[in-house]
Amino acid sequence: MAGTANPTAASFEAGAHDNGGASEIKLVSQRQRAWRTFRSNRTAVIGLGMVVAIVLVGVFAPLIAPYAPNEQSTINRLAQPSASHWLGRDDYGRDILSRVIYGTRVALLVGILSVLLGGVFGTAIGVIAGYFRGKLDTVLMRLVDILLSFPDLITGLLVMAVLGAGLPKLIIAIALTITPRFARIAYGPTLAIKEKEFVEAAKALGQNNRRILTRHILPNVSGELIVLASLWTASAIRLEASLSFIGLGVKPPTATWGQMIRDGVTYLTDHPWFSLAPGIALLITVFAFNLVGDGLRDVLDPRSRS
């Protein structure tokens, strides 16, 4: 019966194959069509390749990094790049390249987990408010409006100031800045979809609210949310770097790009790689996620597609 949930399952496409002069109708799933559209976008594929490479660097950091990231040698601090330390050493004598590589882990962890957390909560708020309306809608969406009125960094700062530094707290702080974005994006389509015939039909068939929300509403708002998630992963990584830059990020001695950029600023003229290397890593990662996000938008966002 869920088949009434209209466009989500599969569609027929006129097959272009010439099969001995006989034309055939080929069943193409939406997923396949989406992948085909995505693949046709060269920059998006490059972005995806970059994201995969970055994830591999993060996962296999212990195998790739030439040194332990926290191994100090203050006597050799600020050593210039050499054959043994390609990007030189930082102000504690630690290998900069190894710290940049390990920094990938924190960036990805924060980027992915905070978006996951913020995405789940934000979507739940938006969908529930849009579906149930009434006072609940008013309260939830005004709360969302209040949160949206703060710039991301300010929200992150406020939360970190209350919670204190540390990786889990950093993820929560960034998730909180993301939550209202997802809520707002999920809210609008929910308002429209709940009025559709297939939702009315589901109600008429006696389906409960939970089933309607999870089986009929959510699948139809998920496209935009996936696009948002990919774009916000990049923003979350950037926000993590910003919070670390101002000293509110992960606890020392964990290697994070933001903290490395901050520490290296003092030595920018004489030891540029100290700041530049994590800066470039950050740039590439944010760029890669943005490319993927743009590609996904082309595939999943109906307005963009039209």
Add this chain to the structure above:
Amino acid sequence: MQERKIEELVREASRKGLSRRQLIQRAAVLGISAPALTVAMTKMAPAALAQDRPTLRIAQNAADLASLDPHYAAGTQDRALVDMVFNGLVRFKPGDSTQIEPDLATAVPEPSDQGGKQVWTFTLRDNVQVHKTGKSDAYTLTADDVVFSFKKAADENTSAYAGDYQGITVAKVDDKTVTFTLDNPLSPTLFLPKVANYSGGYVVPQKAYEALGADAFKTAPAGTGPFKFDSYTPQNSVALVANDDYFRGQPKLAGIDYRYIEESSSRESALLSGDIDVINGLPEGQWVDKMNKSDGVKADVFGVGEAIWLEINVTAKPFDDAKVRQAIALALSRENHVALFGAPVGETIYSVVPAQLMPGGLTEEQAKKAGVIYEQNIDQAKQLLAEAGVKDGFEIKLVTSQMDDYRRNYEVLQDELGKIGLKIDLQVVQHAAMHELIRKGTNPLVIYVAFRPTADTYLTQFFTTEGGNTNFAHYSAIDDAVAKARTTTDADEQAKLWQDANTQILKDYAAYPFLIKNLVYARSNKVDYGHELKSIVQLYPGIDETTSISS
């Protein structure tokens, strides 16, 4: 009166780079005609004309001033300005704070015994002029001002240094004479810094202070020093002008343009481009080398350095076990911490009281002889932990300031203790928050960075019960020794008592001294401070009437 107005006007014009036309316009506003201005200017001695003298431009590592009331000034940026505007009864010799010489007083007195109490009598110089302010005229400093100033310094409502003046009664004998009567006798080493050009020892003139009011005085002070306050632009700069009535003679500079530039690379660029003459530098050996290789620029490294040490709470578990504290001492390496700053900025110390800077500290030789050097020995440290029943180590939660001096040393400590299985969970907080938290006892291990002018202050504040919440070690074993040293008037005997106290602290593993971090300033080669730079308690190169800039 009009001549004085013209003189001030001409100096202002020079300092602000006014054209002759603008100068005449300003004179007209003050009711001075152009011919009268010209006549007066030709009568003025050439040296008095500001055109002959350059203005020194200094960039300080701060966002803004905090307080220019000398009895509240605590930050380096405030101490430096205050030192140019005020005097003490005696002063630390410019460039060498190990020596004391007369300042507002005609001589450095010897104490006398009057009715069983120690009395110090100071005779004031003649014709010391208090700066003119917008609300008070210039006048001759008298004993009333000195009495007022030291009463202000001793009042906790008007001074941050009130504690230093308890048990001291200051009284006027006549207009030129004041006495200080002490409840408990002090050696010259301990008494003279209290009346010198440092903290509560600066003399705040009564009439100027009362005319301006306490709040205004914090941003527009008036004293008797070689430079007078002129203007303050919040978060930007303070301008001082030469005090040509200064009792040591006319300054060689027209004034001081004191700018607040927090970012180190901006200060460096300003110096290298010639926009600034003197900057507060990076406390790093590499930076010093780099500056000294730059054309037309010289970096100066000098004392007084701030001592950096580790304090261990001897009452907190498991640090109440001496073996655990000994293990920590053996896990540490002074060289690791000194290397954070590099030579000559970082210098090793062997007691919390730095022997390089004051009597009462332990030299390397003395520490070796006393067996309190504690060279790094990881195996022995692990063995001691095993004997103490914590073979597998444990986790310690610590907070550190975001400031580099603290954070870096804590991170090196984290690395060092990690090697013997002690895991430090380090939280970085705002500087003020760290100070608040460590005073509440958050950290069983405290790294502290501080300069104090005497061994007594170091020991009392950080290692005796009297120190209260800054006795981070919760240590009491040297209470009696420090009290005894304080009232010992024989300098050698006093120094010996302080050395014994330092040795005891180290034998009990209540502290581990790392280094002193010297001061680093860089200047244009054209700047001559007028004295050598050895050690300066005011934490800047010392700028006075002898400082000059060659053309």
